[in-house]
Amino acid sequence: MPTEARSSGWGFAVPRRAVVGLATVGGALLLWWLATSGLRLLNPLRLPSPQEVWAAFSQISTGQGYGGATLWQHALHSLWLVAKGFAVAVATGIPLGLLMGWSRRAEALINPIFLLLRPIPALAWIPLAIVWFGLGDTGKVFVIWLTAFVPSVINAFTGVRGVDPVLIAAARTQGASTAQVIRHVVVPGAMPMIFTGLRLSLQASWTTLVAAELVGAFFGLGRVLNVAGQDIFPGMILVGMAAVAACGAATTWLLGRAERRVVNWRPAV
Amino acid sequence: MAKRRDRNFLGPAGTSLGLGEFWALTAAGFVLFFAVWGGVAASGWLPPNLLPSPLAVWDTLVRLWNQPFAGHVYAEHLSASIQRFLMGWAIAVGIGVPLGLLMGWYRLLDEIVTPLFDAMRFVAPLAWVPLAALWFGTGIGGPLLIIFVGSFAPCVISAYRGARLVETRLVEAAQTLGASSRQVMLHVLIPGALPSIIAGLRVSAGLGWQSLVGSELIVVGAGLGYLMVQGQGNLNTTVVIAGMVGIGVVGFAIDVLLRAVEAAFKRKWGQA
Amino acid sequence: MSEIVFEGVTRRFPLPRGGEFLAIDRIDLRIEEREFVAIVGPSGCGKTTLMRMAAGLDFPTDGRVLVGGKEVTGPGPERAVVFQQFALLPWKTVRENIGFGLMCKRTPKAEADAAIARYVELMGLSGHEDSFPHQLSGGMQQRVAIARAYVMQPAALLMDEPFGALDAQTRIVMQEELVRLARRNPRTVIFITHAVDEAIYLADRVVVMGRNPGRIIETIDIRPLREDGGWEAMPIEEVMDTPAFTHMRSRIWKLLKAREQERPAAPAPIPATVPAK
């Protein structure tokens, strides 16, 4: 994408994209303020003003908080659940995907189970998870595991199948055993694809978690949203949404760092 | 003659299963799934209201088909869900695809929308539920917004990518042949972007269907998700699983249908 | 003990729509210990397939391949392969790529490091030990691939168009380097190439192959020419200007051309052994 720079007059160049982007976001914020607070065009019960959102943020950040805890406690709780479910999914899904990718027999045997279960979105497991595990954390870790498990398996599988057979042949002529081929050729070769899957499933995990917490939870960002919805507290709803977005962005950023560390051998894109 | 030390000596790419072996293993996979499920259900380790047998689920499906549960028979729940999904998805496609195309063609629009888009990107679709309920109520409008939010992004992104991928060379070639800008759009830009758009539609339909399920768990009075929530409320696991079956079948059908469309387009234009 | 012998080797590939494609038809070839044999032939005549069978990556449908008197049952570090597509592991550095076979053999670290350092030096890769393959030019990548083969101290070297992807200048430098290496420690070598020049310059014997089906048309001994002409002492461009060289070159060209005219290429059997990329 062309990002030509224009001279800023201060002696350094500012990319045009950044200028327009900042102007847009600034304009949107201004519009929001005008519509809600400045000119009072909108009913504050529909869209809260920036000040109300700030007030809600102050309320939940300090003292008693809101919905039973402060924002940090809710957010940490949600983060912790996502981390647990995600970690279990990675630890189970990637080995299974590698196995299915490496062995056509394993693929033929296991694929039917995926055919049966894959069309059912993880969200649809939430009621069952509640029956099985109640409203506590276990059920949420379970549905997050389901969310991230399928993409982990599929991308590890696709990654293995994408490894250049010449590389395997080359390793064999160098005397590599099957274990060495898998460790030094197949797994690293599948890594970029695996990370692609992880990025997708991380986003999906947040959606699942929020849904599960909205359906019923004692803590967490979904709980904040739920209580705020029942209280008809629009400011707090926006705070909850922003917090979900911030957590999603933060975990995605972390995953990106991990990816750059692990897949450090590729030309930068 | 066979001298390779193991079948995957050169990795999976070189190997193939005989047709017989493939189908035997596939059949075994299906059998294994139902055997484990039925076996655990029959063993009595778990109370039947936690894990009903496959047969019990089938019986329940048949019963739900004939007798109303949560106010409606199964087919009505099913069609309520499908209608809601189709409406929300149609709105997302109707707004998202043109927006993406325009962003691909007009740089200023791209520069304006992209930052807003990026700012909203990480808001999980289901986090819109309370706001959707506040704005549009829990009847039809609220869930529509959730489905819209869930399936909008891939529509925009795929149309944007598609528009960007059309080579300037093709546009210039058409222009030198005397095409008007309307003709360029109709005969070059839109067909050029179509493969990417169709691939994006499949992704967005999948996400939209998921969002529908999520929204129905929370805010609606009919539909498969609602059926499941009612089943869960009564600790009636067979109803919950019967709902999951319907969701899976529809999700599968949507995917198969759009894959077929995608394949048909690829055949027609010979694109990989 | 590393002569390579093909005995009545035939290779058929099953065709996707049923039937079989005869890629190699009853080839007999004996490559003596420490002999450098170049194979030339048109695309699709089965050069790569022949080399893969010597490497133990593929097996004859009929006939036998023997190395050092033993039938080939799989690859082994005593036969090193340089692939048409370099085949370096993109996630390993130059050092790790060269040392991969040593690691597989569990060579003690000090010993492995010394061997790697020697070949890094020898192949002019100093200063790039910790680069990843994508950070190297094509010529350097190929030198890593050759170093990776040599470091195993193999008895036989199997090279499949190792210079195919290089530009003309780099190619000449690499050819001279290869001659230098071959003189310093001679090995049994199968060297596949499209370039007739290269084959004559490098090899003791040139095997000319034809296609449909893949077979040997003629085997030509170059040694008398080299020894009489004193090529060893001359730079490559001068060698290529000698009348003996140009004469040999046109003789091989004629062989290749005659076969193509006499038997027009059958409808191209497309799928290659390994997808490029």
Ligand SMILES: Nc1ncnc2c1ncn2[C@@H]1O[C@H](COP(=O)(O)OP(=O)(O)OP(=O)(O)O)[C@@H](O)[C@H]1O
């Ligand atoms: N695995 C395979 N399956 C089917 N056909 C194959 C396979 N490998 C090679 N062939 C066919 O065998 C013939 C010889 O292939 P080979 O790769 O050995 O040719 P080559 O002489 O190395 O050609 P080039 O000079 O282009 O590399 C080709 O026609 C090819 O299509």
Ligand SMILES: [Mg+2]
């Ligand atoms: Mg070849």
